[in-house]
Amino acid sequence: MTDAAPSSALLDRFAAIVGSAYAIREPAAQEPYLREPRAFYPAASPLVLRPGSVQEVAAILKLASETGTAIVPQSGNTGLVGGQIPRRDKPDVVLSIERMNRIRDVDPVANVLVCDAGVILADVQKAAEGVNRLFPLSLGAEGSCRIGGNLATNAGGTGVLAYGNTRNLCLGLEVVLPTGEIWDGLRRLKKDNTGYDLRDLFIGSEGTLGVITGAVLKLFPRPVGHQVAFAGLNTPEDALALFDLASGLCHTALTGFEIIARIGLEFTVRHIEGVRDPLPDGVHPWYALIDISTADSEETAAAMMTSVLEQAFERGIINDAVIASSVAQQDALWHLRESMSESQRPEGGSIKHDVSVPVSRIPAFIAEAGDAVMEAIPGARICAFGHMGDGNIHYNVSQPIGADKQAFLARWHEINRIVHAIVIRHGGSISAEHGIGQIKRDELAEVRGDGIEMQLMRRIKSAFDPAGIMNPDKVLKAQS
């Protein structure tokens, strides 16, 4: 790979592959591809390419490998770690897969859906519903994120507890290698032990090993019964006991278990249109959202939810609870949970963490991180929430009231290091579901040291991308 800007002639050769209508050179028109949701990564690019076929993607990567041109693959541009954004001050060419948005096949008997990687997640969900099936990947950005990006980042979301990460929802892939070769791994098989697991190597590699252009996704039967409840609790220990209870009573019918710190509830009530406190008669330090879905009937789901809450009251691990009595009320409870990030914005700067620990360690992590953060920034407002059942906490720290936003945000990496050290001590991960991208690359290297894991990752990178053109400096620092 070269760091020199591609010549005008070379840019013309790239543009010719997709046609000039789909080769964007004007900065204003490039804006939607260069600026991500938080505008964290200032970027420029000599060229944004919008190929319309696997063959065009292959031709682009072949030319890139031959000429040492860095390529940044991009899907829905909703990622939070900068993986889909060109490097600052490097002439990276952007390859957007958004035009490749065809659903190729839906087979409800085999329970598979085959599609281009540029299909929007919500459209996959709808296509599944159209044949009375469920595609359970669900996250805030589902209306604009695309399945290729979900796969490239092994996206998580609220359905992981029962259905797993995106990795668990994929049977096969079509990938264009950095050299321009096409791997047709679009298998529709639940079992296939014929060699190394390339599929799972591409999933989660954040566009550094190739460009995912197509996928075979798993479909599931649609649940019949659905219940949502919201409970007030005193401590994370109680939340863990409640999760253990609900999991033991419901098994895979427990389709969601989210926790929210009191301050998070206050932020949403204060800032999000239409959100009310579901338990207005008391103030509870913690809240849990419980979601149950059953195969057979609404009655079974209701009986399960009643059983969970009754036993929880008996054991004294919840103070109060409400069960949604309509779909609208169910949606309102989920809306509260999903507004957590947005509700933090009006409160000033927020230093974010997307961490996981073994589920049993969540209370200890929350206690220790709270002490450490409050010592570093007295008055900080810790807005912890997330997917408790997955051990995944979005540990967000809002600035003290009246503090200077920029001065507070300048301490981002300092606070990250404090929190992540506690995460690591509990055997946790510094990126549970968002990935590494640009923002956590150097910290990953620090945390891992130069052990065999990073060496193996570098060897895989070299084996797949000898010219070093695929999304360089993301996840791993480019070899000079």
Added chain:
Amino acid sequence: MTDAAPSSALLDRFAAIVGSAYAIREPAAQEPYLREPRAFYPAASPLVLRPGSVQEVAAILKLASETGTAIVPQSGNTGLVGGQIPRRDKPDVVLSIERMNRIRDVDPVANVLVCDAGVILADVQKAAEGVNRLFPLSLGAEGSCRIGGNLATNAGGTGVLAYGNTRNLCLGLEVVLPTGEIWDGLRRLKKDNTGYDLRDLFIGSEGTLGVITGAVLKLFPRPVGHQVAFAGLNTPEDALALFDLASGLCHTALTGFEIIARIGLEFTVRHIEGVRDPLPDGVHPWYALIDISTADSEETAAAMMTSVLEQAFERGIINDAVIASSVAQQDALWHLRESMSESQRPEGGSIKHDVSVPVSRIPAFIAEAGDAVMEAIPGARICAFGHMGDGNIHYNVSQPIGADKQAFLARWHEINRIVHAIVIRHGGSISAEHGIGQIKRDELAEVRGDGIEMQLMRRIKSAFDPAGIMNPDKVLKAQS
């Protein structure tokens, strides 16, 4: 890697690592490590090593890499494709992990169990039961296979429908690399998006990329309700309709769905002690075993099973059915299914296939393969059975009555090619759950051709095992 026999001095150095009591040189004492269940692979070895710790495994592999000594890792020695057996006429050293059989930790709150790779599968199951949890991997050899081999081959079994393959049951690994370095990837996390998925690359790589020495396994709540039924049907199409019906009514509570051709039932009744025809009032061309497990109660499971069978009768897709009314009857139905392989032995030679196709293609595959096999060997008795819900059929062909066994078995690869060509046409796999090992290596290369997939596998192999000492000639032909 060298093909020369290791010198006596070198063998002494290997033996010194584990101690002479655990370095076996006498052929008679080596026998249990060189002969697998079917005695298909004649083998000799200069040395069988039985290390007692990760450090000893590391020292062995380091010395092997330095001296170019081929190492064959072995777990419970129950594999069916020869992956764990030395090559014929090559001086491979065997590394058995059976002494490393300690359960390191069980955490029922985090739902994880951490163990050495040499723990017997049944002992993992028992340890999970001891804390009121389920480890759902279940297969015929569970009393003697060891978890390291289950992981190295991504073993399947009867629990895959609801819980997935071994890959889906593992959160973390400890692996000794061919160079002797140790990768501590013993993470207990449900979510961890910090780089390439090395775990899933080692899982299923059949000991060609390193030696798995430890694992973090997922535990599940134990089901409360359990129902088993056995139904008689006319066609594979009806079996598919029944599976679709049961899956739609039970979702993840459908914990088993196996099919058996009539001749398979006859073989077990004829040859297996204590097996009786569960539906003695009729002769049905096909049978289905339905297993339902529920979180809440026996009543729920019973209601689900009744509902499945009632609707199946109404739609005319089953002829007769019986629900086991005791645990003993449930065990008897499963025993019938699990005796299928054994019951074929007294009927003479059996040419076996472990294939998968998309679930919706099973009827077409069975019809086409039947025509082709009967044309090649008139009078052949096709004993198809297996995990219909996973698309995985054990398509075994017993010799015609009175045929010469050796002459019949000499046509193994010819019949494999005929059946596998149909499998490939339906987008299937020539090894659904047993792996590639020695027996399917050349056929895998034929089926895949020299495309990018085999190239990527070879590049990964070189990146992980530059000296080429790890289980050479298994899965991939060793590079000369």
